[in-house]
Amino acid sequence: MERPDEVVEWSAAEVAETAGTSTATVIRACQSLGFRGFQHVRLELARSAPLAPRDPQDASRANTFDDAVDALRLAQESVDPARIIAATEALRRARRVVLIGNGFSGPPLQDFAMRMSGLGRPVEAPVDPLAQQLAVHSLTGDDLCVALSYSGANVQTLRACAAASERGCSLVLVTSYARSPLGRIADVVIATGPVGSVHDLDPYLARLGHTVVLHALHRGLAERTAPVDVADMRHVVADALSED
16 A cells, blocks of 8 residues: 555565565455455556546647557557567568457457458467367467456456467566566566556556557568568458449
8 A cells, every 4th residue: 555556566475575475475465355356456556556647727628638648658668669570570570470358358369350350360369268268279380379457357368378388388478567477478578667547446547558558569460471472462452342
C-alpha cells in the first residue's frame, strides 16, 4: 500500500524479498484479503492508479483521447525496439504460427491473424481454449506461438503456451507486465507497461499499446515479404467489394 507504483512492476518473489518473507506467504496474504493471488492484487493496483490531473478550465480537451495518447506514449517508452525486431524475425522464420489470447486479448489477435494471412503467412488463431490446446500440441521447434495477455497471468493462455514451450516451440509474448508467469516461459517478451484505467473490467487503454505492437510486427514482416507474395491477396480484397 505504501509503494503501489513499484509493486505493479514487481513479481511475487520481489515483493517477498522486499518484505523479508516468502513468496508463498505473499500469495496467501493476498488470498486472505479476498484476492485470488498476487497477480489479482497487482492488476487492481494498476487499475486504481490515479489519472494525471487535468486543467478544469481546458474544456476543449477530450479526456478519452488524452488518456489514449498517454497510454500510447507509455507503450512507446516501455517497448524495447530490439524485441520487436527479434519477434519479427521469429515470425519470418516460423513454418507455422499459432496465436493465443483469451478474454479481451482475443479480438486484437483475430485482427492480427487476418492481416498475417494477407501477407500469405500460415497462421491460426483459435478462439476456443480447447482448440488452442489442440493447436499447440502439434507445434514443433520450427514453429512459433504468439501470445497476447494484459496480465501475463491468464490461466488458459498460460496452459496453452506452456504446452507449446514443452514441445520446443518458440514463444513471443505481448503483455503489459514484463514480470509475469507467461513472461517467465516466453523467449521474447514485449511489455507495453501497466496502464491505470477507470474501467473496472476492460483494460481498453492497455489494448491500444498491444495493438500498435502487433501492427509493428506486421509492418516489419511486410517489409520482408516480396510484393509478388501478396498480389493474389489484393485480388481477394478487390473481389469482396460491391460493384454497385
